[in-house]
Amino acid sequence: MTTYLAGFTLGISLILAIGAQNAFVLKQSIKQHHVFMVCFICALSDAILISLGVAGFGYLVKQFPLIETIARYAGAAFLTWYGISSLRSAFTQKHVMNPEGDASKSAWQTALICLAFTWLNPHVYLDTVVLLGSISTQYEPYKWQFAVGAVSASFVFFFSLGYGAKLLIPIFKHARSWQVLEFIIGFVMLALAISLLV
Template identity: 65%
Template sequence: MTTFFAGFSLGLSLILAIGSQNAFVLKQGIKRQHVLLVCAICAISDAILISLGIAGFGMVVSKYPSIEMYARYGGAAFLLVYSFLSFKSAFSQRHALTTDTEVQSSALKIASICLAFTWLNPHVYLDTMVLLGSISTQYEGQQLEFALGAIIASFTFFFSLGYGARLLAPVFENPKAWQVLEFIVGLTMLIIALTLLFG
């Protein structure tokens, strides 16, 4: 049980910081747009990456550092585009909670953006595959328990963030609140993109 909690606490601490993926989940939760889909994509993706990392794929990334380089530049390009779109949205006046019809028609788009935030983010690979993968070696014979702890932490975090965000929905009935959120999201994406390029 100690190994499970070690995996849980470490997994939770790695995803707790507000990054590009978390900002997107928060935004979708406030909008109530495909929250289940977004949370499931993030958590299942984490589960896959954690499993691969603990199974030893972290060593592959270490052996072929070009994988990390491609992920870094691809992720930075995606974040810069999304940052521009967020800033553009922040300075427009058309802000309101989206209707059910619009939500239904954008499921594929939301899923695609969510997958990009997850799989084009090199920090995800470093955290889940390299860091968790290497730390799991300390728990020889108990790596499955460690992995389950980290995976459950990921599911707990993303579903809490996605569904907890709806408590803020009344605040975002005000269009100006959306503009502030879009600006903060855009700034977050821009900072992370610049960190990937120059950090």
């Protein structure tokens, strides 16, 4: 149980920071747009990456830094595109809250964007595959309990964020609130893109 809690605590601490993926989940929740699918994709992706790290894939990433380099530049390009799109939306679109949910993007489009936020983020490899994978070795022969704890943390966090953010929906019935959110998200995405390149 102690090993499980260690994994859970470290897992939560690594994903609490405001990042591109969390901002995307927050936005989808407020829009009521494929919330369950988005939360599930994020948590399942973390589960796969954590499992790979515990299984020893972190060593492979260290041996072949090109993997991290490709993820960094692809991620920077994606975040730049998304950030510019959000800023453009903040200044040019009139946002109206649809109480039945926002269906402006199909489930497939949303899933692909969500996957890009996860798998094109080099930090996710460092946090889940390398860091959690290497720390798990300290808990031999119970490292898989550590992994289950970290995976549980991802599921708890993303579903709490995805469904807890619905409490903000009354605020976002006003177009001005959407403009502010889009501007903040755009700024965060561009700042993250720059941080990947410097």
